Amino acid sequence: MNAHDAIQLFAKTLANLDKWMEKAEAYAKDRGFEVDVLAQSRLAPDQYSLVKQVQAVCDQAKFAAAYLSGGKAPSHPDNEQTFAELRQRIRKTLDYVATVPESAFANADQQKVAPAWLGGRWFRGSDYLVEMAIPNFFFHASMAYAILRHNGVSLGKMDYIGGITTHEG
Amino acid sequence: MNAHDAIQLFAKTLANLDKWMEKAEAYAKDRGFEVDVLAQSRLAPDQYSLVKQVQAVCDQAKFAAAYLSGGKAPSHPDNEQTFAELRQRIRKTLDYVATVPESAFANADQQKVAPAWLGGRWFRGSDYLVEMAIPNFFFHASMAYAILRHNGVSLGKMDYIGGITTHEG
Numbered sequence: 358m359n360a361h362d363a364i365q366l367f368a369k370t371l372a373n374l375d376k377w378m379e380k381a382e383a384y385a386k387d388r389g390f391e392v393d394v395l396a397q398s399r400l401a402p403d404q405y406s407l408v409k410q411v412q413a414v415c416d417q418a419k420f421a422a423a424y425l426s427g428g429k430a431p432s433h434p435d436n437e438q439t440f441a442e443l444r445q446r447i448r449k450t451l452d453y454v455a456t457v458p459e460s461a462f463a464n465a466d467q468q469k470v471a472p473a474w475l476g477g478r479w480f481r482g483s484d485y486l487v488e489m490a491i492p493n494f495f496f497h498a499s500m501a502y503a504i505l506r507h508n509g510v511s512l513g514k515m516d517y518i519g520g521i522t523t524h525e526g
Numbered sequence: 527m528n529a530h531d532a533i534q535l536f537a538k539t540l541a542n543l544d545k546w547m548e549k550a551e552a553y554a555k556d557r558g559f560e561v562d563v564l565a566q567s568r569l570a571p572d573q574y575s576l577v578k579q580v581q582a583v584c585d586q587a588k589f590a591a592a593y594l595s596g597g598k599a600p601s602h603p604d605n606e607q608t609f610a611e612l613r614q615r616i617r618k619t620l621d622y623v624a625t626v627p628e629s630a631f632a633n634a635d636q637q638k639v640a641p642a643w644l645g646g647r648w649f650r651g652s653d654y655l656v657e658m659a660i661p662n663f664f665f666h667a668s669m670a671y672a673i674l675r676h677n678g679v680s681l682g683k684m685d686y687i688g689g690i691t692t693h694e695g
Contacts, residue, residue: 358527358528358652358656358660359527360656362527362656366542366656366657366660366661370661372607375545399673399676400676401676401678402673403593404675412588436583436663445558475692477694477695478692478693479692480690480691480692480693481691481693483527483692484690484692485650486527487527487531487535488535488650488687488689488690488691489687489690491527491535491660491664492535492539492664492681492686492688495660495665496664496683496686497662499664499665499668499669499672500668500672503569503668503669503672506569506573507569507570507676509570514662514665515574517659517661517665518657518658518662520657521649521657521658522649522650522653522657523636523644523647523648523649523653524648524649524650525578525646525647526646
């Protein structure tokens with residue numbers, strides 16, 4: 358799996374996340390509660406709420422696309438409060454990721470990735486992808502899923518995985 | 527990230543999981559409860575318990591190593607009940623994965639991966655890695671983490687990520 362494949366997988370999973378949120382909206386409507394209650398839900402008092410999990414998973418995809426293509430990520434201020442706003446954040450992220458062509462990742466493994474939180478140190482692109490971007494992306498996607506699931510939204514493993522490419526015979 | 531890198535990342539994350547479980551044991555001892563209570567914890571009544579999450583994450587690593595190397599996975603019956611048994615399952619999985627040399631993954635992308643649950647259909651190795659093994663592995667690892675976190679075990683993101691390879695200057 359090269360960097361472009363990874364970014365495509367992130368985009369697919371963000372589109373899946375959007376569907377989980379749509380299912381949550383239908384569930385809230387059916388049960389007669391305001392879906393945005395779930396935006397502040399969390400699994401532990403000192404863990405990210407759903408709002409922050411969605412912002413974080415979007416940022417993992419956005420920054421991986423930018424860092425590994427040598428581009429600059431657009432600014433997406435973390436000001437979402439509602440499901441509608443979070444789903445818009447997912448769309449903005451998908452729109453940005455779609456602008457980065459496969460050819461831009463040709464040098465991904467050799468990119469020098471120096472996020473501010475590393476305080477001057479840097480990752481080789483290939484290490485950043487394997488050690489940070491992939492595990493972190495799926496962590497926040499899974500936590501968003503878990504918060505919805507914990508609150509009763511009916512989701513199953515194939516909602517998480519999405520479409521698969523299989524062959525017959 | 528090729529198949530061998532992915533399997534190495536899975537092994538690293540399983541070793542991290544073992545440390546989360548060790549932290550859970552220390553937490554239980556400190557709080558004066560039996561740690562194996564957590565083995566049956568789950569985030570939703572119809573979602574896997576911690577026991578099954580750990581078995582599943584081990585199996586994702588084991589089967590990915592076997593399928594992508596064209597080898598045969600050892601049988602690990604799902605009979606664990608306790609933390610000690612689950613940690614032994616992790617060790618058995620790591621021991622097996624360590625027996626598969628990097629050279630065995632040379633043909634990983636072209637392997638025909640036909641798990642029984644596909645009912646006769648099959649994945650191309652490269653699709654199996656991207657569409658199933660990676661997202662599924664991190665799903666179950668994250669759910670194990672989330673169950674422990676939800677029950678008060680003090681874990682942070684770097685416990686999840688583990689060691690990283692960065693450079694100075």
